[in-house]
Amino acid sequence: MPKTDVLIVGSGSAGIFAATWLTLFRIPFTMLESRPGPLKTGQADGVQGCDGAHSTVRRSLNYHMLGDSTDTVWGVMDIYPITNFPDIRRKCTIHSSAGNLVIIPREGGSLVRFYIQLPAGSSPKNTTLDDLHAAARAIFAPSYSMDFAATSWWSTYAIGQRLADHFHADLRVFLTGDACHTHSPKAGQGMNVSLQDGYNIGWKLSSVLSGLSPASILSSYVLERSKTAADLIAFDRELTQLFARQEGYEGEFAQYFTRSGRYMAGFTARYEDSLVTDLAGSEERVATGFSSILQHLISRFTPSGQDPDSIIEPLLVLSSPFLSMSDALIPELFTPVTGKWRMRDLHKTYVDDEHYNNGHGHAYEKYGVDAEEGAVVIVRPDQYVAKVLRFGDVEGVEALFKGSELARSRKFVS
Numbered sequence: 001m002p003k004t005d006v007l008i009v010g011s012g013s014a015g016i017f018a019a020t021w022l023t024l025f026r027i028p029f030t031m032l033e034s035r036p037g038p039l040k041t042g043q044a045d046g047v048q049g050c051d052g053a054h055s056t057v058r059r060s061l062n063y064h065m066l067g068d069s070t071d072t073v074w075g076v077m078d079i080y081p082i083t084n085f086p087d088i089r090r091k092c093t094i095h096s097s098a099g100n101l102v103i104i105p106r107e108g109g110s111l112v113r114f115y116i117q118l119p120a121g122s123s124p125k126n127t128t129l130d131d132l133h134a135a136a137r138a139i140f141a142p143s144y145s146m147d148f149a150a151t152s153w154w155s156t157y158a159i160g161q162r163l164a165d166h167f168h169a170d171l172r173v174f175l176t177g178d179a180c181h182t183h184s185p186k187a188g189q190g191m192n193v194s195l196q197d198g199y200n201i202g203w204k205l206s207s208v209l210s211g212l213s214p215a216s217i218l219s220s221y222v223l224e225r226s227k228t229a230a231d232l233i234a235f236d237r238e239l240t241q242l243f244a245r246q247e248g249y250e251g252e253f254a255q256y257f258t259r260s261g262r263y264m265a266g267f268t269a270r271y272e273d274s275l276v277t278d279l280a281g282s283e284e285r286v287a288t289g290f291s292s293i294l295q296h297l298i299s300r301f302t303p304s305g306q307d308p309d310s311i312i313e314p315l316l317v318l319s320s321p322f323l324s325m326s327d328a329l330i331p332e333l334f335t336p337v338t339g340k341w342r343m344r345d346l347h348k349t350y351v352d353d354e355h356y357n358n359g360h361g362h363a364y365e366k367y368g369v370d371a372e373e374g375a376v377v378i379v380r381p382d383q384y385v386a387k388v389l390r391f392g393d394v395e396g397v398e399a400l401f402k403g404s405e406l407a408r409s410r411k412f413v414s
Ligand SMILES: Cc1cc2nc3c(=O)[nH]c(=O)nc-3n(C[C@H](O)[C@H](O)[C@H](O)COP(=O)(O)OP(=O)(O)OC[C@H]3O[C@@H](n4cnc5c(N)ncnc54)[C@H](O)[C@@H]3O)c2cc1C
Pocket: 009, 010, 011, 012, 013, 014, 015, 032, 033, 034, 035, 050, 051, 052, 053, 054, 055, 056, 057, 076, 155, 157, 176, 177, 178, 179, 185, 188, 189, 190, 191, 192, 193, 194
């Protein structure tokens, strides 16, 4: 294998999302996917272990998964059900003396996914599709009938709630996704969190390797994603306990599930402050918030020859009525000349008002921004809010970007 800047082991959700960023930044990388064949050796500056729950990268580092000593066995199937169960097109769970089941309606109006927690001692290898059908029928009986017009896919697997004891080696080898955290499928978080891991390390590594940021920002991957993984496992543990036991009162599980909706949708992630996040220095009072950044600051952080919006993309959301606005009033900062044809980009200004094509976004109202005061929100490449400031607080903006100021060398580790 030829020398490469980054070696990505595994092309699942975490691997693909990390690769997206490296492609965007034109960083040379090689992606390995398990295929039978002779062992190849090579050299890379950085390695990403995105190779799933049985990660070879993790094992070769002699890192361990800590947590459950035994696995829970699950059956999963995508079915076309014939049933009189009224909520078959709703996400719901069924607790019965014959077992528990999660229903997830799938796309297209008739396909449905069932997750069935199989009794302790079940073996994934010895469980058949007939066993899964029988288990589902028993859970719905006697109140409801359940038959299967077709089963388009099914599988059984064993999983435990576990967290890797380390997420990186020397900030050059990083574990992502199932390679460093595993848990039950109930909250539907495995792929989401793995994608976010890949996205998080992808943009940071690309930024370092293209010489835009110092290698020290990489430690924020470990800080942020190991906490996210630990929180997820704690959440999954609580959910599993509630799922398995008899409800304390009717609707207890449903209430918990609804309360956890924002968490499961990924809206509650809260990272500790680091070189790329400064919530302690944020004025959350206003943002609920929004912004304006000085031109010189953007120029300072943009390598010469690159488009002015390639590193920091300024977006403007105006509270003034649509018809009272004129292009001439919008600072040039928000209409930069970019791209191959050197055209003025007109997609960076938005008006928070009723529009005959697009309706009304009510952005100021939704985000709680005072239209008289305005606000500045700095959003990282992975869409996480890094800092919220008063309108015009240039020093506050500068303070955050200083931490990830241009590295002198393009090398990841020299
Ligand atoms: C049956 C089932 C249903 C699930 N349902 C959901 C759901 O509804 N929602 C959800 O969010 N999550 C779900 N998950 C979890 C989700 O699939 C995983 O959390 C997610 O795929 C993890 O992504 P990953 O990239 O870390 O690993 P994987 O997707 O496992 O990808 C790892 C890749 O690495 C490759 N690989 C392994 N070893 C090597 C090696 N030595 N060299 C090279 N390549 C290697 C593998 O072939 C694979 O392509 C489900 C999981 C299962 C098993």
